[in-house]
Amino acid sequence: MNGIFYFSSTGNSLHIAEQIRAELGGEIRFIPKFKGDVNVYDKLIIVSPTHSFGLPTLVYDFIINLKSARPLYIVLNHGGMRTNAPYFAYQLCKEKGLNIRSVQDVMMPEIYTLTFSQPKWATKMVLRKAPERIKSVIEVIKDDVEIVISKPKKDKWTPKHLENRKIWHTLAKDFSVTEACNNCKKCVRICPTNNIKFRDGNIVFGDKCVACLSCYHRCPEKAIVYLDKKKKDRYINPFIQEKNIGTDQV
Ligand SMILES: Cc1cc2nc3c(=O)[nH]c(=O)nc-3n(C[C@H](O)[C@H](O)[C@H](O)COP(=O)(O)O)c2cc1C
Numbered sequence: 001m002n003g004i005f006y007f008s009s010t011g012n013s014l015h016i017a018e019q020i021r022a023e024l025g026g027e028i029r030f031i032p033k034f035k036g037d038v039n040v041y042d043k044l045i046i047v048s049p050t051h052s053f054g055l056p057t058l059v060y061d062f063i064i065n066l067k068s069a070r071p072l073y074i075v076l077n078h079g080g081m082r083t084n085a086p087y088f089a090y091q092l093c094k095e096k097g098l099n100i101r102s103v104q105d106v107m108m109p110e111i112y113t114l115t116f117s118q119p120k121w122a123t124k125m126v127l128r129k130a131p132e133r134i135k136s137v138i139e140v141i142k143d144d145v146e147i148v149i150s151k152p153k154k155d156k157w158t159p160k161h162l163e164n165r166k167i168w169h170t171l172a173k174d175f176s177v178t179e180a181c182n183n184c185k186k187c188v189r190i191c192p193t194n195n196i197k198f199r200d201g202n203i204v205f206g207d208k209c210v211a212c213l214s215c216y217h218r219c220p221e222k223a224i225v226y227l228d229k230k231k232k233d234r235y236i237n238p239f240i241q242e243k244n245i246g247t248d249q250v
Pocket residue numbers: 007008009010011012013014048049050051052053054077078079080081082108109110111112211212213
């Protein structure tokens with residue numbers, strides 16, 4: 001059986017994971033909550049967003065701790081700047097001695113939109129083009145095609161990724177909560193690092209942020225704002241059920 005491991009803030013990766021499951025079967029597992037043995041699965045498929053030209057912290061940690069000789073397939077999705085993230089992931093797996101078969105990528109709507117708004121037409125266009133790409137990604141996994149990713153001639157992105165990782169934990173310090181907050185505590189429940197607490201009637205951010213933006217996009221009242229910007233648009237992938245982000249499907 002396939003183990004489809006995913007990380008997702010707004011559902012783009014979950015959507016891809018669900019498409020893979022629909023075609024190839026298997027169990028969908030949310031990486032931050034997974035405590036089991038990956039070796040109960042025959043094939044391991046990791047579906048992850050690209051974060052800052054590389055891997056999200058929790059996906060990186062998952063790969064670093066993987067102990068398995070099972071065939072491994074990685075599907076990264078990104079908002080239009082893939083950069084050398086596939087090579088970064090591939091190389092990490094090679095260094096770890098994992099049985100990496102392919103790292104593929106899919107463009108999905110950009111969610112790192114703290115300071116700008118993505119035009120609605122752009123989001124629609126990306127969502128319209130994605131299914132074809134997802135289909136071919138699934139074919140490669142199904143046929144177990146090996147894809148070797150060679151070292152890029154120049155890599156200005158990986159050093160930037162490594163620098164940015166060092167400051168991600170400070171991102172939530174730039175969040176504040178407006179009077180629109182109704183204390184539903186959803187943000188407390190969904191934060192993958194338990195970085196949000198409800199204390200003395202207030203939402204408080206700690207220093208374990210991994211810059212995933214789940215709280216920012218999924219607050220039902222759009223009450224979490226970045227640097228006091230009153231930007232209204234938020235994003236959730238339209239093809240998934242939002243309540244399923246962060247859950248397993250077994
Ligand atoms: C902290 C952060 C950094 C990101 N960095 C990149 C990037 O370097 N290149 C890119 O194309 N997209 C980047 N994105 C966008 C996401 O990779 C993309 O929108 C993805 O589809 C989100 O998937 P999800 O909904 O499953 O989390 C970033 C998103 C976040 C939250």
